[in-house]
């Protein structure tokens with residue numbers, strides 16, 4: 528990952544990106560996985576295939592999680608990523624955070640992204656408060672900076688007396704509060720939240736939202752994965768819908784969520800054909816917009832738009 532370009536092709540309706548914090552450039556991710564049920568088999572040499580068969584090992588198949596994803600996120604944006612289970616949201620967040628190398632394509636980031644639960648590992652036997660301190664130190668803060676920040680972090684985590692209990696006594700929601708507070712301690716420029724606030728109660732969600740707003744006001748950006756449309760509607764200034772590893776829509780939260788909810792409703796009702804037609808139409812509209820944004824050269828064979 529590097530902090531190179533200030534402009535890039537964008538999946539958004541605007542052609543120019545003024546202050547990009549993250550640029551995802553034509554990213555494709557293909558996992559390989561063993562499968563007993565067939566699929567797109569990874570070619571292996573004949574001896575390897577025979578040896579695997581003799582040992583009773585299932586064939587290895589390709590699973591394409593992301594296909595040619597291109598988008599840019601600007602400073603100050605809070606972008607919600609929505610989509611069905613297995614559509615590729617977490618894979619994209621893992622690529623952006625640097626946890627996973629894409630099969631092809633690149634990610635450019637203006638700073639090292641902070642991904643909740645990744646930058647620090649917490650110690651179950653230690654109290655929440657000790658873990659908070661250690662987590663901050665692990666992210667490069669000085670002891671004096673940690674001291675100055677502790678009251679604010681304890682307020683954000685809203686754990687009351689449990690802040691002094693060992694973390695092994697925490698529920699998953701309580702641990703999520705603490706991890707969220709630690710992840711935001713350094714005022715990250717790029718914060719990735721993959722299903723982070725959903726585990727918390729209303730009080731934590733309010734404090735979490737307030738903290739995210741502060742980060743945005745300091746020119747930070749937030750990438751936010753959630754299955755809760757209510758949460759996405761209140762938290763995000765823009766929404767990206769991903770399905771089967773491809774961008775389907777990218778724009779105003781109200782517009783994108785309305786189509787996505789119709790899509791999900793149709794699928795739930797068994798109207799797969801109309802759901803998929805709606806999705807394909809939305810995806811084609813996005814491609815047309817990107818091509819128009821990129822100008823006439825992109826519409827020519829060999830142009831830059833996919």
Ligand SMILES: Nc1ncnc2c1ncn2[C@@H]1O[C@H](COP(=O)(O)OP(=O)(O)OP(=O)(O)O)[C@@H](O)[C@H]1O
Pocket residue numbers: 558559560590591592610611612613614615616617618619
């Ligand atoms: N480590 C892995 N090895 C093989 N395939 C994987 C791996 N991780 C994810 N996948 C596959 O990649 C695809 C996208 O998964 P991903 O977890 O990114 O989806 P998601 O949109 O975050 O799903 P969810 O909403 O259920 O969390 C799925 O087909 C999944 O099976």
